[in-house]
Each structure stands twice: as C-alpha cells, then as structure tokens.
Amino acid sequence: MLTRRATLMGAVAVATAPLAIKASASTEEVMDTSSAQAVDLSTLPRRKVKLVRPPFVHEHEQIATSGPTVVQFEMKIIEKEVQIADDAYLQAMTFNGSMPGPMMVVHEGDYVELTLYNPPENMFQHNIDFHAATGALGGGSLTLVNPGEKTVLRFKATRPGTFVYHCAPGGPMIPWHVVSGMAGAIMVLPRDGLKDHENKPVSYDRIYYIGENDFYIPKDENDEYMRFEDAGDSYGDTLEVMNKLIPSHVTFNGKVGGLTGDNALTAAQGEKVLFVHSQANRDSRPHLIGGHGDLVWEAGKFNNVPDRDLETWFIRGGSAGAALYEFLQPGVYAYVNHNLIEAVNLGATAHVLVEGEWNNDLMEQVVAPSEYDVMHEGKTALP
Amino acid sequence: MRAIVSFAALCATGAAITAAALMWWPGTPQITDRPETVAIPAGSYNYRPSGDFRIGTRSVDPPSEQRSAGTGFEIMKYPVSEAQYALCVAAEACNPTATTGQADAAQIDISYVDATGFARWYSKMTRQTWRLPTDDEWVRAAGDRYVDSGLGISANETDPSKRWLANYRQMLTVRGDTDTEIHQRGHFGDNEFGVSDMAGNVWEWTESCFVNGQLSADGSEITEQTSYCGVRAVQGKHRAFIIDFVRDAKVGGCAAGIPPDYLGFRLVREG
Numbered sequence: 001m002l003t004r005r006a007t008l009m010g011a012v013a014v015a016t017a018p019l020a021i022k023a024s025a026s027t028e029e030v031m032d033t034s035s036a037q038a039v040d041l042s043t044l045p046r047r048k049v050k051l052v053r054p055p056f057v058h059e060h061e062q063i064a065t066s067g068p069t070v071v072q073f074e075m076k077i078i079e080k081e082v083q084i085a086d087d088a089y090l091q092a093m094t095f096n097g098s099m100p101g102p103m104m105v106v107h108e109g110d111y112v113e114l115t116l117y118n119p120p121e122n123m124f125q126h127n128i129d130f131h132a133a134t135g136a137l138g139g140g141s142l143t144l145v146n147p148g149e150k151t152v153l154r155f156k157a158t159r160p161g162t163f164v165y166h167c168a169p170g171g172p173m174i175p176w177h178v179v180s181g182m183a184g185a186i187m188v189l190p191r192d193g194l195k196d197h198e199n200k201p202v203s204y205d206r207i208y209y210i211g212e213n214d215f216y217i218p219k220d221e222n223d224e225y226m227r228f229e230d231a232g233d234s235y236g237d238t239l240e241v242m243n244k245l246i247p248s249h250v251t252f253n254g255k256v257g258g259l260t261g262d263n264a265l266t267a268a269q270g271e272k273v274l275f276v277h278s279q280a281n282r283d284s285r286p287h288l289i290g291g292h293g294d295l296v297w298e299a300g301k302f303n304n305v306p307d308r309d310l311e312t313w314f315i316r317g318g319s320a321g322a323a324l325y326e327f328l329q330p331g332v333y334a335y336v337n338h339n340l341i342e343a344v345n346l347g348a349t350a351h352v353l354v355e356g357e358w359n360n361d362l363m364e365q366v367v368a369p370s371e372y373d374v375m376h377e378g379k380t381a382l383p
Numbered sequence: 384m385r386a387i388v389s390f391a392a393l394c395a396t397g398a399a400i401t402a403a404a405l406m407w408w409p410g411t412p413q414i415t416d417r418p419e420t421v422a423i424p425a426g427s428y429n430y431r432p433s434g435d436f437r438i439g440t441r442s443v444d445p446p447s448e449q450r451s452a453g454t455g456f457e458i459m460k461y462p463v464s465e466a467q468y469a470l471c472v473a474a475e476a477c478n479p480t481a482t483t484g485q486a487d488a489a490q491i492d493i494s495y496v497d498a499t500g501f502a503r504w505y506s507k508m509t510r511q512t513w514r515l516p517t518d519d520e521w522v523r524a525a526g527d528r529y530v531d532s533g534l535g536i537s538a539n540e541t542d543p544s545k546r547w548l549a550n551y552r553q554m555l556t557v558r559g560d561t562d563t564e565i566h567q568r569g570h571f572g573d574n575e576f577g578v579s580d581m582a583g584n585v586w587e588w589t590e591s592c593f594v595n596g597q598l599s600a601d602g603s604e605i606t607e608q609t610s611y612c613g614v615r616a617v618q619g620k621h622r623a624f625i626i627d628f629v630r631d632a633k634v635g636g637c638a639a640g641i642p643p644d645y646l647g648f649r650l651v652r653e654g
Contacts, residue, residue, distance in 0.1 A: 086563040086633070086644075223481075261555055261641055330544035332551050332640075353551060358542045365543075368440045369595060371609055 031141045041111060046070045051102035054184075055208045055253055055265060055350075057276075060105040062203050063193040068109040070154070075101065076117040077126045077145075077167075079231055082181070084249055085256040085347065087224070088217045091231035092181040092254075093124065093167065099254030100211020100278060101165070101184025106157050107191045113154040120148035123232060125169050126177065130155060131318070132163035132186050140168045157188040161301035162320035166280045172239070175281065179216055179242060180231065181254065183280030185209060185320040190302050194324075196295055197305050204274035204324060208265055210286070212279040212315070212337065212348060213254060214247035247282070250342040252335075252350045259335075259350030269330050269356020276300075278320035284348070286323065287312040287338035290331070293323035312338045329363065330356035414508040418467070419460040420652055421577045423524050427451045431532055433518045433616045433624075434594030438602055442546060444533040445596065446603050450519070458516060458524045459649040461568040461579050462489035462587065468501060476504035480630060483565045489585045491565065491645035495615045495627035498588045498648040505650065512653040518591035518616040520651060525618070526574040528581040530557050532622050538602045554641040557620045563644055586619035586632070586643035593624045619643055 047069050052058050075096045082092040082099065095101030106112055112133075118126050125146050129138035133155035136142050143151045167182035168174045196202045217225045218237035225248070228234035241248065252259045259265060267273050272294075277286050295306040298313045300321040307313070315321045327333075337348035372378060429447050436445040466486040471477035477500050481492040498515055506513045522529050534549045562584050571583030592615060596608035614624040617632075623643050625632050632642040 222484075261558075261561075264551075330542070331547050351551075353548055354544075355548065356544065358544045365440065368437055368442075369435075371595075 030144050031136060033136075033142065041070060044068060044070050044111070046072060046113075048072045049104070051075065051096060051104065053096075053098045054100050054103060054211055055259060057103045057105060057187075057207045057209050060189075061107075062189060063201075064107040064110075064189075064191040068107075068111065070111040070113050071104075071106045072113045072115070073104055074115045074117070075128075076119060077122060077182075078119075079122045079124065081227075083255065084215055084217070084251060085225075088215075088249060089225070089227045090180065090215055090217060091228050091234045093126070093177055093231060094181045095128075095165075095167075095184050099181040099213055099251075100209070101182070103184060103209040103276065104186040105189065106186070107189050108157055108160045109191060110157050110188075111154055112157055112186070113152065115150060115152045116143055116145060117150045118145040118147050122147040123230060124173075124177075126167050126182070127169050128153070128165055129168040130163065130165045130186065132157055132159065132161070132165070132188055134158065137168065138165075144169060157186075159301065160188045160190045160303060161297065161299075162187045162276050162278070162322045163300065164278050164280045164318060164320050175242065176235065176239065178280050179214060179238075181213060183213075183278065184211065185276060185278040187276060187320075187322070188302075194295075194302060197308055202295065202324065203272070205271040206267060207274045207276065210252050210259070210275055210277045210335065210350060211254070212277065212284050213249075213251050214279075214282045215249040215251065216241035216246075217248040219248075247342075247346060250282075250284075250337060250346040250348040252348060256347035258347075261351075264351040264353050265335075267327050267352055267354050269327050269354055272324055272326045273352075275323045275325070275335065276320055277315050277323070279315050279317055282317040284315040284317075285312050285338045286315060286321075287336055288323075288325060288352075289334040289336060290329070291325055291327065291333055293325055295324040297322045327352075327354045327356070329359055330354045331358075412508065412510040414470075414505070417509060417511075420457045421460050421524070422455055422457050423520075423576055423578075424455045425452050428523050429531070430519055430522050432594060432596065432605065432608075433591055433622055434596060434608075436594075436596045436598050436605070438538060438598050438600060441538070441541075442543065443538045443598065443602055444536070445605070446598065447531065447533060452523065456520060456523075457652045458520070458578060459651075460577065462585055462647045462649045463493075463498075463501060464488065464568060465490045468493075471501050471504045474504065474508075476507075477501050485565065485567065487567050488565050489568055489580065489645075489647045491585055491647045492630045493588065493647050494630045495588050495625070497630065501648075502650055513650040514653065515588055515590045515648060516651045518589045518618060518622070521587065521589050521618045524576065524578050525581040526576050526578070528574045530582065530620055551640065554621055558641070561644070565645070582618075582620050584619075584644040585647040586617040586623065586645065588625075588646065588648040589616045589618055591616040617643055617646060 078094045078097040082090050084090045127140045127143040129140035133139050139153045143153050145151050163186050165184050167177040194202045218241050220226050293310040296310045296313045297306050298321050333352040335350040336343035342348045430450045431447045432445045465482050468490040472479050502513050536546050569579050571580040573579050592610040592612035594608050594610050596605045599606050614626050617623050617625050
C-alpha cells in the first residue's frame with residue numbers, strides 16, 4: 001500500500017496540499033515585492049551565522065561593535081517523527097530539526113536575511129511569520145514554500161526584544177503546524193546592549209533559550225497514545241484533541257525531560273543567566289524554584305523598563321520573554337511552568353545544576369527534621 | 384534521593400502499616416502453578432540503611448554495614464507478571480491498573496497498596512505466605528546488581544550543595560542510557576543467584592519505611608532512628624522513597640530529582 005507520503009512524492013501531488021486536508025494553505029494571501037521600489041543595501045557588511053540547537057544560542061555580541069549589518073541565516077524545514085515522551089510520539093514539523101526552532105540574535109537596525117528550505121521529501125507547504133518583522137503577515141505572505149522550494153526573506157529588525165517566529169501556512173494549518181513544533185524565537189538586542197531599571201548597562205554570562213511546546217497527542221480506545229504513519233495521517237485525530245484545548249504534554253525543548261537529567265542546564269554561582277522563554281500558542285508562567293527573576297522583560301521588549309525581583313512571570317501565548325538571574329546559591333534548581341500540573345505531570349520542568357559554595361546567611365536549616373515533643377511543643381502555633 | 388524524600392514526605396497522608404505475619408492457610412490451594420523462586424543463601428553482605436542520616440545536623444552517607452544473615456529466604460525469580468496480576472484483578476481482589484498487553488512482561492503501574500493487596504490474595508490462593516521483601520532482603524537478592532547509594536562525599540564536607548549535586552549526578556551515572564521500553568521478563572538477565580531483572584527499568588516495592596537516623600560522631604553506627612511509613616523504599620538502579628498509593632513515580636515524582644522509570648514488585652515466600 002502506498003502511504004500518503006509516497007503518494008505525495010509523486011510529481012502530481014507535490015504542489016498541492018494533502019488530499020485529506022480540505023482547507024489548503026493556498027487560501028492564504030500570497031504576495032511578492034518585486035515591483036516595489038528597490039532598496040540598496042550593497043554598502044552594508046554581510047555576515048553569515050550558523051544556527052545552533054536550543055537550549056543553546058549561537059555566539060553573539062551583546063553590545064554591537066559595528067554599524068548595521070545584514071545577518072544571513074539558513075533554516076531547513078524537517079518533517080519527522082519525534083518521541084516527545086516515553087510513551088508518546090509526534091509527527092513533528094520543525095525548523096532545522098529541533099523543537100523549538102533555533103534562536104537567532106541580531107541587533108536593532110540589523111537586517112535579518114533568512115534562506116528557508118523546504119526539502120523535497122517533505123509533505124507540506126510551510127512559511128515563516130516573524131513577530132519581529134513588519135508587514136506581509138510577518139513575512140508569512142512572502143515565504144510560502146512547497147516541498148523542493150526555497151525562499152529568501154529579508155526584514156529590518158526595528159524593535160529590540162525577544163520575539164516568536166512560527167509557521168503560518170493558512171487556515172487550520174496555522175495552529176496545527178505550530179503545535180506540531182514549528183516555532184522558535186529571535187532576540188533583537190539594543191545596539192548598546194541591555195539596560196536595567198535605572199538605564200544602566202547589564203550583561204549576561206550565559207544565555208539559555210527555553211522553547212515551550214504544548215502537544216495534543218490523541219489516545220486510542222486502550223488509552224494509549226496513537227502513533228501515525230505520517231503527519232497527514234495524524235491530522236484528524238490530533239485536531240479533535242487540539243480543539244478541546246487541553247494539551248497531552250507541555251514540554252521544554254521538545255520533549256518531556258528535554259532539559260533534565262543528562263540534558264540539565266548548568267551554571268555557576270555568581271553567573272548571570274539570561275533565560276529567554278517562548279510559547280507560540282499558549283500562556284505560560286515561568287518560575288525558577290529557589291530563585292527569582294532579577295530583571296524581567298516579561299513581554300520581552302527591551303524598550304520597556306524591566307520588572308525586578310519577580311517570583312513568576314507571564315509569557316503570553318504568542319510571545320517570548322526574557323529574565324536575567326544571578327545564581328546566588330549552589331544546588332539543583334527547577335525551572336518550571338508554575339502551573340504545577342503542567343510542570344510535573346505534563347512535562348514543563350527543566351533543571352539547572354549550579355556549582356558553588358553554600359551561603360548559610362541566605363538560608364540555613366536551623367533544626368533538621370526531627371521528632372518533637374507532642375505534649376509540650378507546637379501548642380503556640382495556632383491562633 | 385533526598386529530593387524525592389522531601390516531596391514524598393510533603394504529600395504523604397496517613398500511613399497504613401501492613402506487617403505481613405506468618406500464617407497457616409487451611410484447605411487446598413486454588414493456585415498450584417507456583418512461580419519459579421530462587422533461594423538466597425544465608426551469609427554476609429554489605430548493606431547501607433535506607434533514609435536520611437546525620438551526624439548532629441549534617442547529612443551524611445549512612446554507614447555501609449557488613450551484615451550477616453543466619454538464614455536464607457526464597458524470592459520470586461521474576462517480577463510479578465501482567466498475567467499473574469490479571470488473575471487477581473479478575474478475582475476482584477486487586478485493583479485494576481494499566482497493562483501493556485504483554486502477558487509475560489512485569490506488571491508496572493503498581494503502588495505499594497496494589498502490591499500488598501496482591502500478596503494477600505496470592506497467599507490465600509496458594510495457601511502459603513507471600514509478602515514484599517524488606518529493603519535489606521532486596522539488597523541480598525540483588526547480589527552484584529545492588530548499587531551502593533553512598534555518595535562518597537566526605538562526612539566533613541560542610542557545603543550541603545555538594546551532596547545534592549553529587550546525588551543528582553550519581554543517579555544519572557547509575558542509570559546510564561535510559562531504556563524505557565517494557566520488555567518480556569528475563570530481558571535484563573540473571574544475577575549470580577539466578578534472580579532475574581534486578582535493577583532493570585522496573586523499580587520494585589519493598590516493605591521498608593523511610594528512616595530518619597542519627598549516627599555516632601565518627602559516622603560508623605546508628606545511634607537513634609525513627610521510621611515514617613507513609614513512604615516505602617523502592618529498589619532498582621537506585622533507591623527511592625515513594626508514597627504508598629503512587630503507581631507512576633515519573634509523574635508526581637519530584638521537582639528536582641530523577642524518579643524511577645516504572646514501579647512493579649516481586650514477592651518473598653515465607654516458611
């Protein structure tokens with residue numbers, strides 16, 4: 001029997017949306033800019049940057065040492081099955097093979113020039129909508145690529161902050177592609193770097209990109225997660241779960257345990273770590289157990305004064321925020337979505353292992369857990 | 384383990400202590416097809432007590448004791464299978480739980496309450512006394528599969544974060560590459576006694592409670608201890624303490640530790 005993928009690999013079907021999916025991507029407005037007034041950027045320096053897998057971020061300057069640059073990135077769209085939990089698989093669609101897609105860093109005034117490849121073995125049309133970009137549905141209308149096609153989009157990074165990007169190929173394909181993994185983030189730094197609440201420069205020693213995903217994996221009559229032949233095959237059952245708005249999994253870095261155990265993050269006492277957290281579809285509320293957000297750009301936009309000393313911050317679905325924290329105490333920290341059901345039962349937990357010297361001034365176990373005299377102690381506690 | 388313990392202790396409700404008593408069963412057994420068992424010989428072995436131990440206020444490894452057992456005991460060669468557990472469910476003596484459909488796979492998604500319920504029913508059906516092993520017995524039966532829980536951190540280490548981080552890393556090391564597939568019993572092989580699947584990916588319930596203990600100044604012996612039985616020790620690649628009604632420690636395990644993959648059990652036969 002021919003799978004849907006095999007069918008689609010035939011020349012006839014390549015350019016059309018899969019048969020089972022009625023609302024095709026071509027309902028989206030597709031435009032081009034070829035007749036508009038040309039812009040001459042030939043005098044600007046150009047720089048190629050290779051993207052890296054999250055939670056890591058490619059090397060970058062925090063303070064720009066030159067004028068605006070055209071920063072060239074490449075991303076390949078990969079459709080593949082990914083294990084997202086011990087007992088659950090997703091027919092994933094990804095930017096560059098990872099969930100979330102890789103994080104890009106540029107400076108305000110730079111031009112982002114992305115080459116987007118949709119390889120011929122893929123089944124679907126894809127595009128990219130940058131929340132950091134202005135016009136043309138964030139670039140979505142200019143970047144719809146069929147399997148076997150590529151496109152190059154350039155936009156000017158005019159607003160400093162952390163922003164989501166995601167696939168948005170029209171109609172019901174938009175949420176489906178996003179909850180299948182097609183989202184990432186870009187950080188546009190002010191040219192002179194980050195500033196604190198008093199407008200004084202601040203920097204970070206490390207940066208981690210936490211991409212949060214909500215997944216909706218259908219279950220069969222035996223209450224087991226279903227596996228599918230390909231993404232098209234998974235669509236109908238997945239849509240039913242999606243439309244109930246209750247995710248089966250909420251993960252960091254694409255899978256339950258994506259940032260724990262061997263994948264746990266590391267830091268050292270005294271280091272300032274910038275956590276960039278994105279959620280392209282659904283609200284989240286990051287919290288660092290045993291720590292804080294010293295400076296938090298909750299909505300992620302650096303022209304706003306950062307909040308200070310936050311316990312938990314809010315990431316609106318469809319946005320990315322940034323929190324800077326200096327680790328003051330060594331030990332194991334849990335970075336969670338503080339809807340604790342999502343953190344513990346659905347997967348939204350990361351661990352940070354911090355080396356250093358314990359400081360009893362900040363915290364001390366004055367009495368270790370021990371039996372107390374029930375007859376004489378504990379009577380003064382209640383009002 | 385400490386992280387798991389703290390979480391477990393926070394969430395635990397009242398503990399029902401079910402001490403298995405040696406009993407004599409009248410009548411003819413209804414189950415005669417008894418499982419393969421292995422005789423664990425008397426003799427000496429190393430054991431590190433289960434729980435949280437301190438010298439004064441400082442958490443340290445409990446002493447690794449050289450213990451000597453005057454008698455042997457008999458333990459199931461394999462964990463209780465899905466097929467065996469299904470009989471108990473069918474008899475309405477056990478609580479239904481999740482199954483993978485592999486009759487000869489270890490039954491997982493088992494709480495302490497489920498395991499002891501099965502033991503009671505199985506004892507009745509076989510006219511023999513079956514119970515969970517103690518932590519100490521499990522260690523004996525595990526033989527060279529037993530992973531010593533000592534962190535090897537000096538008792539004089541003053542920085543509590545060192546033990547915490549070492550514990551996290553030790554759990555990673557002893558686990559190696561995680562294998563979360565459910566296998567037929569026997570997949571993880573026999574130890575030197577012929578006991579199969581010890582320290583595979585199914586952690587096994589024991590009778591033993593969580594112990595809070597004080598050690599002598601040199602750390603060599605336990606001077607006092609109290610037990611908390613709302614949690615029980617489960618044994619596998621590392622020891623963990625789990626609340627007695629929890630069936631899946633992967634969810635609801637702990638905020639900052641590494642929980643067991645699956646929870647199952649095997650029984651010891653008395654008399």
